Amino acid sequence: MNSTIALIVNVPTLLLLYVLIYFTQSLSGKRQFYGVSLNSDYFNKSEFKALDKKFKFLVSIGFIIFTIITLICIYLFKAYEVSSILPMLGFCLYQFLVYIHIHNKVKASKSELALNISDLDLEKTKVILDTNFIHDKNRIVKRFSMLFTIPTVIVILVGIYVLTQYESIPNTIPTHWGPSGAADAFAEKSFIKILSQVLMMTGIGVIVYISSIASLKARAKLCIDSLDDSKKAHLHYLNMFGFTFFVLNVSCQIIFISILIATLNASSVNTFVLWSCTIVTILAAIYQTYLYYKSPSKSKNAVYSVDDEDSFWIFGCIYNNPNDPSFFVTKRFGVGWTVNIGTTKGKIYFAIPFVIILLSLVFI
Known part of the structure; x- marks a missing residue:
């Protein structure tokens, strides 16, 4: 990698991350404001609008600072690999701290306003249980689950094959590849390094597989005002989500x-x-973001459910409800789904990515 390639790759990536963070609240739906359940009629109230502007201002300042850090890494220290990791991680941590600050301010403002305004909270409608809808939903989930299994099994088999061919692997192995696909970091071969590489690739593959299925299984919130139309819309979006998850699984x-x-x-x-799969993954993720934004589960009129309770959320982004059997629920702030760490299965799944990252850092 050289300065030009590092600049072309890293700065646009940081810019894309900034744009996604900047518009995160806009993509989060009409049920929560910076991770706090709130009647969307009050999103434009002066107190909340000021906090939204403050979040965007602080994130913009952070983007400028970490862009400068990226340029310093590239042109002053010639640390090309560092420039593709450190500023991204730093910016993500910075924006998370900014989000927590704004989340706490929104929560405090809501509590203060609630003394004089009675309908700040979401309307607590009755949960709708429709067995025909559940059957249709499960049928779609089952079909896509079978499709997701195919590429996942293939990557696991390839990983096993690599381990069986250990003796034939050259003594010096690549541990990192640049944007062109060329190896730019190497290490002496050892079984633990090969095993760690295999576990990392297959482990991430399994995480993508499980996350895709769990996201499709997440609670669907029908609209009581137009039940039939709501069911049709949910099933349509579920099919579209299934298709994009399949594309993401295959490309990854x-x-x-x-x-x-x-x-x-x-x-x-x-x-x-490398590049064709990366581009397909990005396009599929962008389309899925659009689907999520339009999803009926995030609409103002969706029924109230247990995951709409503020008390079960840590900082409005970590769901912790031991009494909810749901494995995944829709995020409050941002696009996508998040795990319920209130269950044993959720705690294990939440920890696995950190374990994989730790192993890769230690052994690769």
């Missing part, structure tokens, strides 16, 4: 397989495969 697993093959042969990752 192909990248993981390419990395495993490159590890086996101590070679570069195919440039066409």
